Amino acid sequence: MKSKHFVALFFFLFNASLFCQVPQSFSYQAVVRNSTNELIKNSPVKIRISLGYYMAFGIPPQFTFFPVYTETHQTTTNENGLFSLMVGGGTPVSGRFDTIPWSGNTFYIKTEIDPANTGNYTISSISKILSVPYALRAERSDNGIVAYGLIDSDGTVLAGSDNFTVKRTWVGYSVLWNNTSGIDNNKLIVSITPYNTGSSTTFYTYSCSITDQGFMVSFYANEILQSVKFSFLVINPY
Structure with a gap:
């Protein structure tokens, strides 16, 4: 045929x-x-x-x-x-x-x-x-939820801090499993504002700390980022 x-x-x-x-x-x-x-x-x-x-x-x-x-x-x-x-x-x-x-x-x-x-x-x-x-x-406008707290090594957002410390491997994009706002289960990060500590910690990204599409993008593949702090974070509630 x-x-x-x-x-x-x-x-x-x-x-x-x-x-x-x-x-x-x-x-x-x-x-x-x-x-x-x-x-x-x-x-x-x-x-x-x-x-x-x-x-x-x-x-x-x-x-x-x-x-x-x-x-x-x-x-x-x-x-x-x-x-x-x-x-x-x-x-x-x-x-x-x-x-x-x-x-x-x-x-x-x-x-x-x-x-x-x-x-x-x-x-x-x-x-x-x-x-x-x-x-x-x-x-879909204005549906973001602000989560203030500490991100633990398993991705959980904990209460008691105004800034974030990330202790996990970021490959291409990141998710949140739980947080104090009641949002859970694989939620996308929408926006992040870096927390300027004056330390030598380097946060590698392509062009910006987070893309406008809502994903964290690492400049290097399989890079482990530790003790990276953020002052503001909004997650997708869905």
Whole structure:
């Protein structure tokens, strides 16, 4: 059987309608073409959608796509090779759409297509999301929780200190398991302000102490940071 190679052209249509309740999805469309630029018409396809950030690791920094939410869809192209779906309305694979921290973050969408419905995604494309649906962004605004306390060696935030001492290995990004605000279970750090002690402790990062996507990024892979103090920390409550 002669195999086919596919390429795809992707674009977005965000629904600007007003809702009494915040919609947990947005419109997405793609045109699928083969290697000779012919439309793939009236064909069933399986779609895998991932939303996430780009993160930098190593020297020189290598940027890697890190998905925070992934879902799949089963759909069919029309006579123009077009399919339409609602991102957020598919079958979840990992993460939760309603907890994506849209506000203040730069998001990308990764689209993978399995044209033969075999589980083999042969088409892959990553595009920057230039406009976050306003209702989703507004719902996720101002949900950060400030945690003041000492971060112990196991990542637990303890009471009794205005600053933080980190005694754990940070590889790419960090999490909090427990804290005095009642937030627990693998929460992302949103922002950190370094505590200037005048000591010789060096905190290596790529361009900033924490990325605007909400992850701690180490300048060196597998680096162990000890006694690094911070004066302010906000965590994602979801």
